[in-house]
Amino acid sequence: MTMRKPIAGLIVALALAACSPATTVATPAPSHSWTFEQGGEPGVGGVPLAMAGTWEQAKGAVSLDGGTGHAASLDRGPIVTTESFTVSAWVSLPPLRLIGQHVFATAVSQVGSEAAAFFLGAAEEGHWSFGMKDADTNQPGHTFRASADEAIPSADRWVYLVGVHDAEIGEIRLHVDGDPAAQTAFDTPFQAEGALTVGRSQANGHPSNFWPGAVADVRIFESVLDDAQVRDLMESTRPTTPLPAWPATADGLSVLNGTYEYRMNPAESIRLEEAFGPEAEAAGFPGDGTVVMRFVDGLWQQYFLVDDVPYLLNGQAEGDGGTYAVDGDRVVFNGSPYATYRWTLADDALSLTLLGDLPDDDMVRFVTEHTFTRVAG
Numbered sequence: 001m002t003m004r005k006p007i008a009g010l011i012v013a014l015a016l017a018a019c020s021p022a023t024t025v026a027t028p029a030p031s032h033s034w035t036f037e038q039g040g041e042p043g044v045g046g047v048p049l050a051m052a053g054t055w056e057q058a059k060g061a062v063s064l065d066g067g068t069g070h071a072a073s074l075d076r077g078p079i080v081t082t083e084s085f086t087v088s089a090w091v092s093l094p095p096l097r098l099i100g101q102h103v104f105a106t107a108v109s110q111v112g113s114e115a116a117a118f119f120l121g122a123a124e125e126g127h128w129s130f131g132m133k134d135a136d137t138n139q140p141g142h143t144f145r146a147s148a149d150e151a152i153p154s155a156d157r158w159v160y161l162v163g164v165h166d167a168e169i170g171e172i173r174l175h176v177d178g179d180p181a182a183q184t185a186f187d188t189p190f191q192a193e194g195a196l197t198v199g200r201s202q203a204n205g206h207p208s209n210f211w212p213g214a215v216a217d218v219r220i221f222e223s224v225l226d227d228a229q230v231r232d233l234m235e236s237t238r239p240t241t242p243l244p245a246w247p248a249t250a251d252g253l254s255v256l257n258g259t260y261e262y263r264m265n266p267a268e269s270i271r272l273e274e275a276f277g278p279e280a281e282a283a284g285f286p287g288d289g290t291v292v293m294r295f296v297d298g299l300w301q302q303y304f305l306v307d308d309v310p311y312l313l314n315g316q317a318e319g320d321g322g323t324y325a326v327d328g329d330r331v332v333f334n335g336s337p338y339a340t341y342r343w344t345l346a347d348d349a350l351s352l353t354l355l356g357d358l359p360d361d362d363m364v365r366f367v368t369e370h371t372f373t374r375v376a377g
Contacts, residue, residue, distance in 0.1 A: 027229040027236075030219040032078050034198065036062045040071040045220070047078050049198060054253075054298065058214065058244030061090075062199070065247050066097070066105070066212025067298020067323040070199035077110035077196030079220055081117035081132075082189045084167040086221040088233060089120060089198075090160055092214040092243050093153040097296045098321065102126025103151050106201035106209040107161065108218055110192040112136035116201045117192030120163040121211065122151040128181065130163030130174040134188035138203050146174040148181030156243060158216070160234045165189065166224045178234040180227055196220075206338055210323055212299075214244050252326045256295040256343065258377030260350045261305075262370040264289040272304065276318065283311050292319075293350065293372050300324045300333060302367060330355070341367070348374035 032045030037060055040049025053068030064070060079085050091107045103126045109116040115138050123129035123145055131145040146163075162175040170187030173180065194202070198218055201209040217237045225233065264272070266286065273285035283306055290305040303319035304311040311318045323334045331352070333339045341352040350372040 025226070025229070027225065027232050028221055028223055031222045032196075032220040034071075034218045036060055036216055036218075040198070045078060047073050047075075047196070049073055049196070053210075054247050055199075056244060056247035059241045060239060061214045061216035061241070061244050063214045063244040063247050064199045064211050065298055066210050067253070068210065068325070069247060070197055070207065070210060072195040072197045072200075075195070076193055079110050079118075079196065080191065080222070081110055081165070082167070082191050084165055084222075084224050086162060086164045086223065086225040087118070087120055087130075087219070088160070088162040088221075088230075088237075089218045090158050090216040090237065090239055091121070091211070092158055093122070093151055094155055094213050094243075094246060095153045097212070098294065098299060098301050098317070103153070103212070104209060105211045106197075106199075107211050107215050108163075108196075108198055109201045110196045111194035111202040112190065112192040113194065114138060114205050115142075115203060116197075117190055118163065118165065119201045119209070120161055121201075121209070123147060126151050128159070128161060128174065128176050130161070130172055130182075132165060132172055132186055132189055134186075135190055136192070144172065144184055144186040146172050146182035146184045148174055148176050153213075158239050158243065160238075162225070162230050162233070164224055168224075175227075175230045178231040204338070206334055208322070208334065253298045253324075255326055256324075256331065256345070256350075257297065258295060258374045260293045260372030261375050262291045262372050264291060269306075279313055280306075280311065280318075284309070285311075291370065291372075293352075293367070295324070295377075298323055298325075300331075345374075350374065 030044050033043035035043040039051045042048055049071035051071050054065040055069035056063045087108055089107050103122040106119040106121040109119040114136050118132045120130050127147040128151050129145050129147040133142050135142045160177050164173040172186045173183040199211040200207050216239050269286040269289035273280045285306050287306045292303050294301040301321035303317035325332045329342050331341050331343050340355045344351045352367050354368050
């Protein structure tokens, strides 16, 4: 009889301990946040973001054109990229505007002199991704990514992205819509001394990888958020307003809008097949080859058709592309590499003349050796 009461008390104590709120770690407050209720005004942390390019304000979000629109801190970004941190953002991806091209774009990053220390968004072959670099360079071999499912564009869907840098265990992790999606080992970060950016990243010291959609509720945490905290954060920050409309085209960018083609002669088609190798031969080269130049409200793309079908490699149009700016009779291509051309357009005939030098002879030859004829737009 004397043993029953202590045993019962122990059972109750264990039960209470099991359900005690003390076993749940609350989600920490962000060190910095931006709600985008009024441009780039800060919510927490006191770091304003300067809006630039083509963008439009929506309630609790900004809509970016994918060619120029972005926001950036006026001084060095607030993240110590060599230590643990978590970055989160709600993003949208409207239907793409370029032929056969997956999304390769950054929603949030903190940049250095040449590249970004981290980038949250979509990367190779259009997959949701959180990546970091081990050096301030865009040379191959310095990028580490945690990549998840394909980033499928949708006109009516918000997606919640969270990137975690766990410096203690040497790992980066990606969460998509509240669920763990990918992780990869990484223990060699560098400190990015440049701006924190929303809507773009940086390559070779130039703005790049502009986000073609909307961004809402960006938050930075100076710690590692666990799975439960990420899910709680998603539920507490979910946007309640409709997706914002695509921003209007910036003045001057639409002057070149359209698709322009040049039909290659048989020798040129053979030369292209030899340059690209077995993949081009499998796609039908040498065949009836066409070089295409396409301009869409600040985005440019140069690619190829074979027998009137886009030549795709890993789902992307083989060629080059990026953003552009127009300054009178000059167009600046912010692709890889960066180049300035003088353009003339008369009776649907487009010519581009290179100003300066470029290391990529093939890119220059395909763009400048011929006159392109407008076929659409």
